[in-house]
Amino acid sequence: MNAYYYLAIAICAEVIATVSLKAVKGLSTPQPLLLVIAGYGVAFWMLTLVMRTVPVGVAYAVWSGLGIVMVSIAALVLYGQKLDIPAMLGMALIVIGVLVIQLFSKTAGH
Known part of the structure; x- marks a missing residue:
């Protein structure tokens, strides 16, 4: 896989x-x-499998960056926790950073 x-x-x-x-x-x-x-058990188990082929820094950047955004969305849906504009902008920058790594970095291990 x-x-x-x-x-x-x-x-x-x-x-x-x-x-x-x-x-x-x-x-x-x-x-x-x-x-x-x-959840954390599965997450760390899968992350160890990822790091067999994907560099640690890249794997962690994608994992944490997308996790931040997804947790924020889930918190909005499940708990009604809303983000202000600066928080959303910060998360947009995180997503942009992950996209830059995935699309342009030779380190990403494609």
């Missing part, structure tokens, strides 16, 4: 785990805690 499929799985698992953290409520709710543990 292509490393970028593993990376997509890692990102989605990390987003699920991170968004579930809010629902854990200081470890008082076990179901979301299971999502957190499983």
